[in-house]
Amino acid sequence: MSxxxxxxxxxxxxxxAKCKCASRSIESPELENWSACMRELSLHILDILQNSIEAxxxxxxxTIEEDLDTDRLSITVGDNGRGMSEAQVARILDxxxxxxxxxxxxxGLPLFKVAAxxxxxxxxxxxxxxxxxxxxxxFQHSHIDRAPLGxxxxxLMSVILANKCDLHYIHRADGKEFExxxxxxxxxLGEIPLTHHKVRQWLQGFIAEGEAGVTVTSASLRLQ
Amino acid sequence: MKLEELAKRLELEVRTAQRKLDAEVTGGxxxxxxxxxxxKAQAGNVWITIQAHSNIVAxxxxxxxxxxxxxxxxxxxxxxxxxxxxxxxxxxxTQLPMYAVAGKxxxxxxx
Numbered sequence: 001m002s003x004x005x006x007x008x009x010x011x012x013x014x015x016x017a018k019c020k021c022a023s024r025s026i027e028s029p030e031l032e033n034w035s036a037c038m039r040e041l042s043l044h045i046l047d048i049l050q051n052s053i054e055a056x057x058x059x060x061x062x063t064i065e066e067d068l069d070t071d072r073l074s075i076t077v078g079d080n081g082r083g084m085s086e087a088q089v090a091r092i093l094d095x096x097x098x099x100x101x102x103x104x105x106x107x108g109l110p111l112f113k114v115a116a117x118x119x120x121x122x123x124x125x126x127x128x129x130x131x132x133x134x135x136x137x138x139f140q141h142s143h144i145d146r147a148p149l150g151x152x153x154x155x156l157m158s159v160i161l162a163n164k165c166d167l168h169y170i171h172r173a174d175g176k177e178f179e180x181x182x183x184x185x186x187x188x189l190g191e192i193p194l195t196h197h198k199v200r201q202w203l204q205g206f207i208a209e210g211e212a213g214v215t216v217t218s219a220s221l222r223l224q
Numbered sequence: 225m226k227l228e229e230l231a232k233r234l235e236l237e238v239r240t241a242q243r244k245l246d247a248e249v250t251g252g253x254x255x256x257x258x259x260x261x262x263x264k265a266q267a268g269n270v271w272i273t274i275q276a277h278s279n280i281v282a283x284x285x286x287x288x289x290x291x292x293x294x295x296x297x298x299x300x301x302x303x304x305x306x307x308x309x310x311x312x313x314x315x316x317x318t319q320l321p322m323y324a325v326a327g328k329x330x331x332x333x334x335x
Contacts, residue, residue, distance in 0.1 A: 039275060118257075144258045148277050 040150030041075070044115065047108040048077045048135050049159045049167075055081030055133065059166045060159070064149070066141060066173035066216055073121075073141040078134040079165075084127040092125060112137055119143035153208045160203060161195055171214050178210035225249050225334060227291050227314060230270065234328055236293060236316035239300065240308040247290040247314070252329045254322055258283050265289060270329070272322050276300045281307045281315075291315070295322045 045062065052060045057079035065074045084092065095110040113123035120140040127133040139146045152171070159167055160182055168181045182194065185203070192199060228245035231238055238245065250268030255261050256275050265271055267288040273280060274296050281304060284292050291314035294300050300308075300315055308315045318325060 039277065144262065144279065144283070 039147055041115075041147050042150040042152045042155040044108075044112040044137075045075060045077070045152070046155040046158060048112070049155070051108065051135075052077060052079035052081055052133070053159070053162065053164045055079060055083070057081035057132065057165050059168065061168040062156075062170070064152070064171045064173075066214075068141060068174050068216065071141045073139040073146065074136060075138075076134065076136045078132065080132040083129045083131050083133055084125075085129055089125050089127050093123075109135070115139075115147070119146040153204065153211050156207055157200075157204055161200065163194055171211065173214040173216050176214045178214045180207075180210070225332060227270070227316075230329070230332065230334070231316055233332060234318065234320070234325065236318050239294075239315045239317055240305050241291075241312045241314040244291070244312050244314050249290050249334055252326060252334055253289075254326050262287060270334075272325050274298045274322065276304055278304045278307045280304065281311055281313050284308075284313045285311050289313070293318060293325055295320055295325050 049060055049062065059080050061076075061078045063074075063076045063078075065072075065076075067073075092109055093113060109123070109125065116123045116137045116139055120143055121138040123135070123137040125133065125135050156167065156169060159165075166182045166186075168183075169179065171178045186194065189199060194200070194203070225248070226245065227247045227249055230236070230249055231245065248268060249270050251266060251270075252272060253261060253265035253269045254272045255264075256273050258275065258279055261271055261273075261283055265287055268290050270291050270293055271280075271284060271289050272293045272295055274294065276294055276298050278301065280292055280294075283289075292308075294315060294317045297319045298317070300317065305315060307313075320328075
């Protein structure tokens, strides 16, 4: 699976802006994603970002905070989409509920919640109709069952190349920070679209480098 | 049964720590939750999983597993392989589903 995923991932950077690869698809999430989710938190993040896009958000803010002193990892996605009523918020954590007609069961948030709770964490959803939704998941950073963040760059690129909303991204880890806003990138580019292949290449490198700069020590060292 | 023979019988691909294949396999354990493996697997067991990050090496090392079978065609991350080589933990890969690996091990008399 993984090699096919990797191949698909690479191909998607070369094909058009709509990423069709199995693991990083904004357009058509496949069940295969779920099998990979427990091995990589970035796929959960992709799922939440996708919810925001489907809710008509024009701006999504993703914040990843890794605090080694308090041993917490938090992932927060806030959007300005159409929001949900209290009743909808209650239902969204129910695995048998989804607003989508193409998939019978909406597993995204319930599975993310289970992953967080398994690692002494929690997942909360706050929302206001017409204003937007915020999803926040927390984990014990050093918990043995906490999956690594995984390919965050791939997730961010999928959202950026889908080109449906602005993305404000902040990753703080152990005193270091990487931040960017697609609105500022767009302002600098002027007429050139974000999906232009040269821009895409540059973005990929820029984000990968930024992420590398805030990556904390290899997970396996936690046990030794 | 030695790990080497198990690898041969199940046509597993040996990815790391060739030098440790003479380990005696004392049994098997199947799980993708590392905490359960740490709590339940016994020394000398072969662990069957689809987890591929480098924490699996740390767990195997900590509880002295004889090896890890990464099943279902999952490709272990380069960092995982590197760490496993260093620590002398054999990682073996297969396209077989975890259920099939466990079943075949049972058939071979590994209980």
